[in-house]
Amino acid sequence: MKLILLASILFSFSSFGNTKSCKIDSFEKIYYLPNPNGFNSKEIIKRSDCPLDVKRKFNRQIYKSSGSLTSNIINSISEIKNSGYTVELTPNRIQVINLKNEFQKQFNLRKDWTFGKLKMLNKKSAIGLDLESSLSLSCELCHTTGEKNIALEVRNPIKGFSKTHWVQGTVFISTKALIPVRSLSASEPQLSPSLFKKELINVTRPEQYFTNIEQLVFYKLNKSLPEGTGLKFTDLTPINLVSAGIPTKVVLKSGGLVLNGTGIPSQSGKFGEIIKLRNPKTKRMIIGKVVDFNKVLVDL
Structure with missing residues (x-):
C-alpha cells in the first residue's frame, strides 16, 4: 500500500515537472463566423511561442465559445491540460462573439428566420479587435429572405483607421416540409405518406413546398427526389x-x-x-x- 502511494506521489510530481509554459498574444474581442473547417490561427493570434498543436486547440476552443474566456478557463480545458503546456493568455480576458448570433440580434430577425451560408469575401472566418477598436454592422435588406450582403465596419478612432469587411449570406425561414425517407425515382409507382416524414428545413420561399401528406396519393413525381430533399409543388404532377x-x-x-x-x-x-x-x-x-x-x- 505504501509502495503504491509513493509511486502515485512520484508520478504526480513528475507530471507537474513536465508541464511547460507558453504564451498566446491574442485580441480583446474576436468575432467569428461558424465554419466547419475552423479558422487560421493568424486570424486570432498575434504572436505565440506555443507549439502548433496547442495553437490549434486554442483555435478550436475559440470556435466553440461565446462570451468571456480567461487564461484559467483555457487551461482548465481538457485538450489544453493534456497537451503538457500551460498557456499564458494576453490579454487575460477575451470576449468571443459568434457573428451569426450577432446578426440575428442586430437585424431583429423573426423567431423562425435564420442566417445561413455565411462567408467573408476576404475568405477569412474571424476578425480580431483591440480594445480601442469597434465593429458596426449594416444590412439594407435583411428584413427579407434570400441572399444578402452584410457590411462589417471596423473603426479605430485613435489610429484613424477604418476598414469594411463584407459577408455574404442567406436569410432563411424555418418551415415544415415533406422529406423522403429514401431516394425516390420519377417512376415510383405510387406516392404514399409512408415514403415521407415531416421535418423542419431552412428555405427562402416556403410557399414552394408541398406539405399535405394525406394528398400525396393524388400525385406522381415528375423527376427523381434525393433522400433528405424537401418536396416542392414543381416536383409533382397531378394524376x-x-x-x-x-x-x-x-x-x-x-x-x-x-x-x-x-x-x-x-x-x-x-x-x-x-x-x-x-x-x-x-x-x-x-x-x-x-x-x-x-x-x-x-x-x-
Missing part, C-alpha cells in the same frame, strides 16, 4: 382521379343535407379541378369538384 365516360360517385351537399349519387364525367379530372358530369337518369348536366378517386363533390 387523373376520374375519367371521362366512367361512372363516378357524386356527393351532393345542400346546407346540412348530404346525398350520394352517380354521375358520368364528360371529361377526366385531377384533384381540385372543376368538371362537368351528366346525371345518368335525368340526363341533366351538373358541375362538381374532384375530391378523391372516382369521387366528385357538388355544392347546391
Whole structure:
C-alpha cells in the first residue's frame, strides 16, 4: 500500500515537472463566423511561442465559445491540460462573439428566420479587435429572405483607421416540409405518406413546398427526389382521379343535407379541378369538384 502511494506521489510530481509554459498574444474581442473547417490561427493570434498543436486547440476552443474566456478557463480545458503546456493568455480576458448570433440580434430577425451560408469575401472566418477598436454592422435588406450582403465596419478612432469587411449570406425561414425517407425515382409507382416524414428545413420561399401528406396519393413525381430533399409543388404532377365516360360517385351537399349519387364525367379530372358530369337518369348536366378517386363533390 505504501509502495503504491509513493509511486502515485512520484508520478504526480513528475507530471507537474513536465508541464511547460507558453504564451498566446491574442485580441480583446474576436468575432467569428461558424465554419466547419475552423479558422487560421493568424486570424486570432498575434504572436505565440506555443507549439502548433496547442495553437490549434486554442483555435478550436475559440470556435466553440461565446462570451468571456480567461487564461484559467483555457487551461482548465481538457485538450489544453493534456497537451503538457500551460498557456499564458494576453490579454487575460477575451470576449468571443459568434457573428451569426450577432446578426440575428442586430437585424431583429423573426423567431423562425435564420442566417445561413455565411462567408467573408476576404475568405477569412474571424476578425480580431483591440480594445480601442469597434465593429458596426449594416444590412439594407435583411428584413427579407434570400441572399444578402452584410457590411462589417471596423473603426479605430485613435489610429484613424477604418476598414469594411463584407459577408455574404442567406436569410432563411424555418418551415415544415415533406422529406423522403429514401431516394425516390420519377417512376415510383405510387406516392404514399409512408415514403415521407415531416421535418423542419431552412428555405427562402416556403410557399414552394408541398406539405399535405394525406394528398400525396393524388400525385406522381415528375423527376427523381434525393433522400433528405424537401418536396416542392414543381416536383409533382397531378394524376387523373376520374375519367371521362366512367361512372363516378357524386356527393351532393345542400346546407346540412348530404346525398350520394352517380354521375358520368364528360371529361377526366385531377384533384381540385372543376368538371362537368351528366346525371345518368335525368340526363341533366351538373358541375362538381374532384375530391378523391372516382369521387366528385357538388355544392347546391
